[in-house]
Amino acid sequence: xxxxxxxTFEKIAMGLLSFMPNEKDLKKLQLTMKEYExxxxxxxxxxxxxxxxxxxxILYHNDGNILEIQHxxxxxxxxxxxxxxxxxxxxxDMYPDKKITSNENTAAFLGKCDVFDGHLLKGND
Numbered sequence: 156x157x158x159x160x161x162x163t164f165e166k167i168a169m170g171l172l173s174f175m176p177n178e179k180d181l182k183k184l185q186l187t188m189k190e191y192e193x194x195x196x197x198x199x200x201x202x203x204x205x206x207x208x209x210x211x212x213i214l215y216h217n218d219g220n221i222l223e224i225q226h227x228x229x230x231x232x233x234x235x236x237x238x239x240x241x242x243x244x245x246x247x248d249m250y251p252d253k254k255i256t257s258n259e260n261t262a263a264f265l266g267k268c269d270v271f272d273g274h275l276l277k278g279n280d
Contacts, residue, residue: 157211157245160191160199164207168199171210171228177260178226187212187226197225202242208233211242222246222253224261243268 160168169188178184191199191212202209212226224246229238243265247255257265 156203157200157242157249158203160201162192164201167207168201168210171201171207171230172212172226174228174231175226175260199226200242200246202229202238202245209238209242211246213246220253221256222250223256223258224265225258227261227264239264240268 165188168191169184172178172187173184178187191197196215196217198213198215200211200213201207202211208230210226210228211224214223214225215221216223224243227239227242229242243255255265
């Protein structure tokens with residue numbers, strides 16, 4: 156189940172976010188978390204089953220009705236089970252009127268997600 160980030164989940168979220176290649180540096184990771192907590196166009200979601208095992212970070216593009224997936228991460232012990240695809244599908248279900256797009260960090264993964272029936276934009280398309 157996709158849930159909205161709360162400050163009480165900060166350590167878990169930082170741990171999941173640190174699996175992203177461009178978030179390995181602690182200062183960069185802390186800056187990214189601060190942006191999710193303070194910028195109204197940045198929204199962080201967590202994937203919860205029994206435990207929180209995934210993270211999805213989006214940027215709202217108000218001018219184009221677009222949600223850009225900036226970060227997507229699954230706990231390594233839960234990978235290759237379709238969790239990332241389920242997170243993306245849940246996001247699409249939450250925002251059926253929005254187009255979902257990727258950035259250079261999430262394009263490769265999102266290209267594998269076949270849950271959009273052509274509604275997924277890739278990269279800068």
